Amino acid sequence: MTAVDPVSVEARLRDIQSITDAALSRLDDQDLLAELLDRTREVLQADTAAVLLLDFSSGQLIATAAAGLEEEVRQGVRIPVGHGFAGRIAAEHRPVILDRVDHTTVLNPILWSKGIQSMAGVPMVAGGRVIGVLHVGSLTPREFTSRDVELLQLAGDRAAAAVQSMTAAADRAAVTALQRSLVPSALPAVTGTEMAGRYIPGSGAVGGDWYDVFTLPTGHVCVTVGDVAGSGLAAAVIMGRMRSTIRAYALETADPSEVLGRLDRKMQHFEPDALATVVYAVIEPGVDRMHVALAGHFPPVIAHPGQPAKLADVQAGALIGVAPTARRPVTTVPFPPGALLCFYTDGLVERPGEVVDEGLDRLCQAVTAQSPEAACAAVMGAMVGSEPARDDIALLMIRRYAGRETDANA
Amino acid sequence: MPDTSFPVEMVSGVPVVATPEEIDITNADGLRTALLEAAGHGPRGFVVDMSRTQFCDTAGIHALVLAHKRASAQDSEIRLVITGAAVLRIFAVTGLDDVIPHFASLEEALAATSGSPDGS
Numbered sequence: 001m002t003a004v005d006p007v008s009v010e011a012r013l014r015d016i017q018s019i020t021d022a023a024l025s026r027l028d029d030q031d032l033l034a035e036l037l038d039r040t041r042e043v044l045q046a047d048t049a050a051v052l053l054l055d056f057s058s059g060q061l062i063a064t065a066a067a068g069l070e071e072e073v074r075q076g077v078r079i080p081v082g083h084g085f086a087g088r089i090a091a092e093h094r095p096v097i098l099d100r101v102d103h104t105t106v107l108n109p110i111l112w113s114k115g116i117q118s119m120a121g122v123p124m125v126a127g128g129r130v131i132g133v134l135h136v137g138s139l140t141p142r143e144f145t146s147r148d149v150e151l152l153q154l155a156g157d158r159a160a161a162a163v164q165s166m167t168a169a170a171d172r173a174a175v176t177a178l179q180r181s182l183v184p185s186a187l188p189a190v191t192g193t194e195m196a197g198r199y200i201p202g203s204g205a206v207g208g209d210w211y212d213v214f215t216l217p218t219g220h221v222c223v224t225v226g227d228v229a230g231s232g233l234a235a236a237v238i239m240g241r242m243r244s245t246i247r248a249y250a251l252e253t254a255d256p257s258e259v260l261g262r263l264d265r266k267m268q269h270f271e272p273d274a275l276a277t278v279v280y281a282v283i284e285p286g287v288d289r290m291h292v293a294l295a296g297h298f299p300p301v302i303a304h305p306g307q308p309a310k311l312a313d314v315q316a317g318a319l320i321g322v323a324p325t326a327r328r329p330v331t332t333v334p335f336p337p338g339a340l341l342c343f344y345t346d347g348l349v350e351r352p353g354e355v356v357d358e359g360l361d362r363l364c365q366a367v368t369a370q371s372p373e374a375a376c377a378a379v380m381g382a383m384v385g386s387e388p389a390r391d392d393i394a395l396l397m398i399r400r401y402a403g404r405e406t407d408a409n410a
Numbered sequence: 411m412p413d414t415s416f417p418v419e420m421v422s423g424v425p426v427v428a429t430p431e432e433i434d435i436t437n438a439d440g441l442r443t444a445l446l447e448a449a450g451h452g453p454r455g456f457v458v459d460m461s462r463t464q465f466c467d468t469a470g471i472h473a474l475v476l477a478h479k480r481a482s483a484q485d486s487e488i489r490l491v492i493t494g495a496a497v498l499r500i501f502a503v504t505g506l507d508d509v510i511p512h513f514a515s516l517e518e519a520l521a522a523t524s525g526s527p528d529g530s
Contacts, residue, residue, distance in 0.1 A: 229472045272479075275472050277504065296504040318505035322475050326509065346468050352434050355465060355496040356503070390435070 012147070015043040019155045032162045037067040040155040044148055046136035048116060051124070051159055052079060052086050053132040061086050061133055064163075069110070069137070077108050084108065086121060086133040093130055095122045095149045099141070111137065120144035122153045124160035134159055171233045176201075178236045179210075182243055183394075187213050190221050192287045195398045196372035198380060202347060202392040208235030208276070209345045209394040212243050214250070219285030222250045225343040225394055226278035226297070238274045242267065242320070246280065256280045256293035257317075257328045264295070264320050276320040279343055283335065287400055290335050293328045295320045298346065298360065301367050303375075305338040305402065309367035311360060312341075338402035340369040347391030348383050359383075372397035416444035422520055425456040429463045433470030441470060445477035445488070455487035457519045464494045471504050478510050487511070489519045 018039045037049040048068035052061035063077040082091040084107030089096045098105050098119040101112050111119070121135030134156040136144075144152075179199065187195040197211050208228025215221050224246050228235045245266055249259045260280055267274055277296040283289070292300065292312070296319030303309035317328025335341065342363070349359030366382035367375060375397045384393070419426050425448045433441055448456045458474065460466070474490070481488045490512040492498055501507050513519040 227468075229468075273476075275475055277468070294505070296506070298503060316502055316505040318509050319471075319475065322479065322506070323509045326505065328505070350467050352432075352436075352467075356467070356500060357496070 015151055016154060018043050019151065019158060033065045033159060033166075034067070036155060036159055036162070037065055040134070040136060040152065041067050043151060044120075044136050044144075045138075047139045048114075048137040049134070050136075051132055051134050051163075052077075053124075053163060054081065054090060054130060061090055064132070069114070072108065072110050075110065077110065079107055085111075085119060086135060089121045089123050089133045089135070090130050093123050093125075095120065095153065097144045097149065099143060101137070115139055117141040118144060120149055120152055122149065122156040124156045124163065126160045126164040131160055131163060175233050175236045178233075178240060182210055182212075182236075182240050184212060188215050188221070190215060190283075190287070193221075193398055193400050194372050195396070196376045197397070198376050198393070198395040200347075200380075200384070200389050200393040200395075202231070202389050207231035207392040208239040209347065209392045210239050210243055211343065211394045211396040212246070213396065213398075214247060216250060216254075218254070220254060221283040221285075221287075222246075223281040223283065223290075223341075223343060223396065223398065224278060225345060225396055226276055227345040227347075227394070229275040231392075238271055238276070241271070242276060242278070246278070250282075254282055254291075255330065256282055256291055257330045260293050260295045260317065260320070260328050261326075264326060265324070267321050268324060271321070274321050277346070278320055281341075281343075283398075287335060290333045290341070291330050292333060293317055293330050295326075295328055296322075298344065298349065298356075300333075301342040301344075301364055302333065302335075303340045303342070303367045303369040304336065305369045307369075309340075309342070309364045309369075311364065335400055337400055338369055340367065340372065340375055340397060340399040342367050342375065342379070343394075343396040343398075344379075345392070345394045347389055347393040348379070348395060350391065352390070369399065372399050375399070416441055418444060418448055421457070421516070424454060424520055425451045426459050426516070426520075427456065428459045429466075429470075431462055431464050433463060433466040433473075435467065435469040438467075438469035438473045442473035442476055445473055446480055449477050449480040449484065449486065449488065451486075453484070453486050455481060455489060457489050457491060457516065459491045459516055459519075460497060461491050461493045461516065463492075463497055466494075466497045466500055468500075468504070471500060471506065474510065475506070489513060489522060491516050491519045 041049045050066040050069045051064050053064045055062050059081050061079040063072040066073045079086045081087050101116050116137035119137045123130045124132040183199045212224045228239045245263050249262045279297040281290050281292040292314050294317045299312045299314040301309050302312045312333050314331040315329040318326035366379045427448050478488045492512045
């Protein structure tokens with residue numbers, strides 16, 4: 001291959017056009033990446049082009065797409081950030097040109113055994129941080145020029161945008177699937193009660209809010225509503241783990257404080273960076289009383305027939321993930337016939353710039369002892385209205401039938 | 411739009427981060443960064459002066475908790491100055507009043523400074 005001739009302005013514009021082509025956007029992201037690599041190879045007259053993406057948890061670059069260098073992807077090449085050619089680009093956040101490719105300059109043996117003589121690579125940057133590296137290689141010795149690097153950077157920026165949109169879409173799809181699988185599709189049938197729940201994702205991203213209701217072999221009914229700090233796939237995954245952890249400990253002890261304490265120990269050991277608020281309640285088999293403990297969560301609202309609803313008088317307890325020996329007192333709350341319990345997450349009551357008590361007051365005014373479905377609708381109408389929710393919201397209502405009502409007329 | 415800057419000042423040799431009137435999701439990231447930086451300052455701990463803060467939502471609480479955990483892991487300590495009723499309220503609801511030491515004035519928070527003045 002000959003060295004690139006000084007390109008005319010027109011040819012250069014054509015090259016830029018080829019990489020920034022709006023028509024590329026019509027391809028889906030995976031195809032866009034492949035097409036972009038082909039075009040990059042073409043305009044730079046290179047023999048190989050490859051994208052390595054940064055895996056944040058391991059700090060390694062992983063070969064993800066390649067043209068003329070497919071074995072890099074098929075063999076799952078991994079390069080630690082800071083090492084070798086690609087690792088240097090990612091660590092130093094700048095383009096690197098190599099005119100000697102051997103084991104002293106390049107970590108990946110595929111590159112030198114294939115006979116690549118010269119290489120140029122650029123960082124792929126999205127949201128101010130490096131998410132990967134794009135590099136091209138030539139089988140004949142050549143000097144990549146600063147113009148080549150500029151074009152390559154243009155392609156790198158385009159690839160970064162494509163990858164980001166791919167990751168965001170994959171995350172969103174995974175989170176939505178996870179949320180769907182974790183929020184109970186049908187609430188359990190518990191004699192003497194009726195229930196309804198809502199989960200509304202926030203406008204930013206799906207987050208880590210959840211609710212769960214399950215019965216124990218003893219006939220106790222356990223209720224959890226929680227909120228994992230953060231959003232996106234990471235929060236949703238932790239939420240899923242917390243939900244099953246609570247179910248597991250619920251089988252071992254009927255003491256809500258003990259369940260939250262064990263959950264906290266488990267979380268602090270295995271997920272030391274996670275923070276969450278949880279309300280956990282155990283309703284007695286006769287449905288007369290509820291034993292509830294809080295971990296940094298707002299207390300439930302209770303409404304009695306014909307009376308204004310109020311916050312249940314439950315003692316506060318520390319968030320999950322903060323202190324190894326937090327105490328979370330258990331409060332027993334009577335649950336008389338006709339009463340309605342309302343569990344919720346902070347997204348329902350918090351509004352920017354407003355003291356949370358105002359939101360809690362508004363919630364208490366909106367809750368009345370009526371059928372749970374109607375109560376959910378009334379609360380969502382009063383608290384959310386037509387505004388998109390800023391944060392995600394989980395809401396759960398449980399009503400105990402009044403004296404003469406039965407499950408049959410529910 | 412809440413203030414997004416978090417000045418760190420040295421008062422009697424102790425880093426003091428002053429928080430703005432409102433802390434919510436729009437500036438909690440900046441607060442977290444400032445607090446985590448202050449948490450790495452040394453064994454004498456640091457003070458978060460929240461006396462100007464009238465409003466703090468759960469995003470702000472999470473930033474404070476992360477800084478508290480970071481400081482504890484380094485045998486250091488975070489001490490808060492809280493005067494606003496709404497902030498005290500969210501502190502009580504989240505059960506943090508038992509976990510993170512807090513004071514009614516900057517003087518009290520500084521007086522409670524642990525460790526020796528030379529930081530050894």
